[in-house]
Amino acid sequence: MNQWIAVGALGVVAVGIPLGMMAASSMLRPTVPEQGKSAIYESGEVPTGTARVQFNIQYYMVALLFVIFDVETVLIFPWTVIYRPALEEGVPLVTLLAPMLVFIGILVVGLVWAWRNGAVEWVASPRALKEKTES
Amino acid sequence: MIDLALQTVPGVADGLLPAAVLALTALLLFGIDTINPKEDSLALLCGISVGGSLLALALAGSLLAAGYEATPVYGDALMIDGTSLFFTLVFASVTALVSVASYDYLRDQDYCAEFYALVLFAATGMSLMAAANSLATAFVALELTSLPSYALVAFLKTDEGSVEAGLKYFLVGALASAVLVFGISLVYAATGAMTFSAIAEAMVGAGDVAGVLGLGVVMIAGGVAFKMAAVPFHFWAPEAYEGAPAPVSGFLSSASKAAGFALAFRIFVGAFPVEMAVPMGVDWVLVFQILAVGTMTLGNFAAATQENIKRMLAYSSVGHAGYALIGLAALSAGGPNGNVLGASMAHLFVYGFMNTGAFLFVAMAEHWGVGRTLEDYNGLAATAPVASVAMTVFMFSLAGLPPFGGFFSKYVLFYAAVESGFWWLAAVGAVNSALSLFYYSRVVKALWFEEATVPLEIGRRPVGLYVSVLAAALGTLILLPLFGPVVETAQTVAAALF
Numbered sequence: 001m002n003q004w005i006a007v008g009a010l011g012v013v014a015v016g017i018p019l020g021m022m023a024a025s026s027m028l029r030p031t032v033p034e035q036g037k038s039a040i041y042e043s044g045e046v047p048t049g050t051a052r053v054q055f056n057i058q059y060y061m062v063a064l065l066f067v068i069f070d071v072e073t074v075l076i077f078p079w080t081v082i083y084r085p086a087l088e089e090g091v092p093l094v095t096l097l098a099p100m101l102v103f104i105g106i107l108v109v110g111l112v113w114a115w116r117n118g119a120v121e122w123v124a125s126p127r128a129l130k131e132k133t134e135s
Numbered sequence: 136m137i138d139l140a141l142q143t144v145p146g147v148a149d150g151l152l153p154a155a156v157l158a159l160t161a162l163l164l165f166g167i168d169t170i171n172p173k174e175d176s177l178a179l180l181c182g183i184s185v186g187g188s189l190l191a192l193a194l195a196g197s198l199l200a201a202g203y204e205a206t207p208v209y210g211d212a213l214m215i216d217g218t219s220l221f222f223t224l225v226f227a228s229v230t231a232l233v234s235v236a237s238y239d240y241l242r243d244q245d246y247c248a249e250f251y252a253l254v255l256f257a258a259t260g261m262s263l264m265a266a267a268n269s270l271a272t273a274f275v276a277l278e279l280t281s282l283p284s285y286a287l288v289a290f291l292k293t294d295e296g297s298v299e300a301g302l303k304y305f306l307v308g309a310l311a312s313a314v315l316v317f318g319i320s321l322v323y324a325a326t327g328a329m330t331f332s333a334i335a336e337a338m339v340g341a342g343d344v345a346g347v348l349g350l351g352v353v354m355i356a357g358g359v360a361f362k363m364a365a366v367p368f369h370f371w372a373p374e375a376y377e378g379a380p381a382p383v384s385g386f387l388s389s390a391s392k393a394a395g396f397a398l399a400f401r402i403f404v405g406a407f408p409v410e411m412a413v414p415m416g417v418d419w420v421l422v423f424q425i426l427a428v429g430t431m432t433l434g435n436f437a438a439a440t441q442e443n444i445k446r447m448l449a450y451s452s453v454g455h456a457g458y459a460l461i462g463l464a465a466l467s468a469g470g471p472n473g474n475v476l477g478a479s480m481a482h483l484f485v486y487g488f489m490n491t492g493a494f495l496f497v498a499m500a501e502h503w504g505v506g507r508t509l510e511d512y513n514g515l516a517a518t519a520p521v522a523s524v525a526m527t528v529f530m531f532s533l534a535g536l537p538p539f540g541g542f543f544s545k546y547v548l549f550y551a552a553v554e555s556g557f558w559w560l561a562a563v564g565a566v567n568s569a570l571s572l573f574y575y576s577r578v579v580k581a582l583w584f585e586e587a588t589v590p591l592e593i594g595r596r597p598v599g600l601y602v603s604v605l606a607a608a609l610g611t612l613i614l615l616p617l618f619g620p621v622v623e624t625a626q627t628v629a630a631a632l633f
Contacts, residue, residue: 094145098145098146099146102146106162109162109165109166109169110165112169113165113166113168113169116168116169116170116172117168117169117172118172
C-alpha cells in the first residue's frame with residue numbers, strides 16, 4: 001500500500017468532519033432567524049460601521065520595522081541558546097560573538113537611517129484630524 | 136594559485152572580498168545619508184559607489200588573474216571559484232557604469248543615497264548568486280537581488296509608468312519566487328539535501344521519486360527563467376524596462392540577467408549533472424532547449440515590431456537571453472560542455488557592456504527630453520555625433536556584426552554549439568541574429584540618415600552619462616583584442632564546474 005494513501009485519508013477526514021458537523025446541525029436545529037444572529041460579531045460590541053476603513057499609512061512603516069525586529073529575534077534566539085554551552089566547549093569568544101555583532105550592527109545602521117529619515121516620526125495629518133473631530 | 140578561503144580580513148574569505156566591498160559600500164552610503172538626510176552631496180555619493188564597485192572589480196579581477204582553486208566556504212553554503220569571480224567581474228563593471236551614468240539622472244531627484252545603496256545591495260546579491268552552493272543560499276541571494284530591484288524600478292515614485300512597472304515586476308517576481316521555493320522544497324523532498332554536491336550524490340538513490348524530482352527541477356528552471364527574462368517568464372521585462380529609469384533598465388537587463396544565468400549554471404551543472412539526470416528521465420537539457428528556441432524567436436520577432444526604443448531593447452534583451460541559454464541547452468554527457476558553457480558566459484560578459492551602453496544612450500536621450508519612439512531619434516546624430524557613434528557600436532555589436540565584440544561572442548557560442556552536436560540550435564540562433572539586424576539597423580538609420588522632424592535643443596552635455604556611454608563603447612571595442620583571453624578564461628572556469 002502506498003504510504004501517501006494515509007496522507008490523502010487525513011485530508012478527506014479533515015475536510016469531512018467540519019462539513020459533516022455543519023450538515024448534521026443544520027438538519028437537527030430549529031430555524032429561528034433573528035436580526036441579532038445575522039449581525040456582524042464584534043466581540044460583544046455593537047458594530048458602528050463597515051470594516052472597510054482606511055488606516056493611516058504610517059502604521060505600515062511601524063509594521064515594517066516590527067518585521068525586521070521579529071526576524072532579528074528569530075535569529076538571535078537559537079544563538080543565545082548555544083552561546084554558553086559553546087563557550088564551555090572552548091569555542092573562542094570572538095568566533096561566537098563577532099558574527100552576531102556584525103548582524104546586529106547592519107540592522108542598527110538600517111534602523112538609525114530609517115529613524116533619521118523620519119520613519120518612526122508620527123506625522124499628524126491635518127485632514128485626518130479634521131475628519132476625526134467632525135464625525 | 137591563491138587560497139580563496141584565506142582570511143586576510145577576519146571572518147571574510149578572500150574570494151568573497153568583492154561581495155563584501157559592495158555590501159560595505161552600500162552600508163557606507165546609508166551611513167552618510169544618516170548624517171544629513173536632506174542635503175547629501177550627489178558627487179560624494181556617486182564617487183563612493185563608483186569607487187566601491189571599481190574596488191570590487193579590481194579585487195575580482197586580481198583574484199581571477201592570480202589563479203584560484205574552487206573553494207567551498209562557510210560550511211559549503213558558498214562556493215568561490217572561477218565562475219563566481221568571473222560573474223562578479225561582470226556585475227561590478229555594470230554597477231560602475233550605471234553608477235556613473237546615474238549622476239546626471241539623479242540630479243533633480245531626492246533619495247540619491249538610497250538609489251546608490253539599492254544598486255549596490257542588488258550587486259551584492261548578484262555576486263552571492265554567482266557563488267551560491269546550496270539551494271537555501273541561492274534563494275536568499277536571489278531575494279537580495281530582487282527586492283532592491285523592485286524598489287529601483289519604482290524609483291520615480293511620482294511617475295505613473297515607473298510605479299506601474301514596479302508593481303508588475305514585483306507581482307511577477309513574487310510569483311516566480313514562490314515557484315522557485317516550491318521547486319526547492321520538492322527537490323529537497325526527493326533528495327534530502329540542500330547543497331549542490333550533496334543533491335548530486337543523493338540523485339543516485341532517488342530513482343523511484345524521479346517524478347517529484349523532475350517537477351522540482353522544472354519549477355527551479357522557471358524561477359531562474361524569471362531572472363533571465365526568458366520565455367515564458369519574460370512578460371515583466373518590457374513593462375519594467377520601459378517604466379523604470381533608463382540606468383536601472385540597463386542594470387536589470389545586463390547584470391540581473393547575468394545573475395540569473397550564473398545561478399542557473401551553478402544549480403543545473405552542480406546539483407543535477409547531465410550524465411545522471413538525463414538517464415533518470417529528469418531531462419532539463421530538453422527544457423532549456425525549448426526555452427532557448429522559444430526565447431530567441433519570440434524576443435527577436437517581438438523586438439522587430441516595436442516602435443518604442445526601450446521596449447525594443449527590452450525584447451532584444453529577451454532575445455539575447457535565448458542565445459545565452461544555448462550554454463545550458465547544448466550540454467550533453469561527455470560533450471565539450473566547458474566550451475559551450477564558457478562561450479555563453481563570455482557572451483554575457485560582452486553583452487554586459489553593449490546592452491548597458493545602449494540603455495545608457497536611451498537615458499541620455501531621456502535626459503535631453505527626446506521622445507521615446509524610434510521617430511524621435513531621427514537626426515540625433517547631427518546634434519550629438521559622439522554619442523551616436525557609441526550607440527551605433529552598441530547596435531551593431533548587439534546584432535552580432537563583425538568587427539564588434541558581439542560578433543565574436545556569438546560566433547564562439549554558435550561554434551561551440553555545433554561542436555557539441557547541436558547544429559540546429561546554432562542555426563536557429565544564426566537565423567534570429569540575421570532578423571535582429573533588421574531592427575537594430577533601424578535605430579542606426581534613424582540616428583544618421585533620417586531628418587529630424589522637430590529641431591533638437593540639447594542643453595547641457597551630461598558629463599556622467601557621456602563618460603559611461605563612452606566607457607561602455609570602449610569596453611565593447613577593447614573586447615576585440617581582449618576577446619581571446621576572455622573566452623579562454625570563461626571556458627576554463629566553466630570546465631571546472633563539471
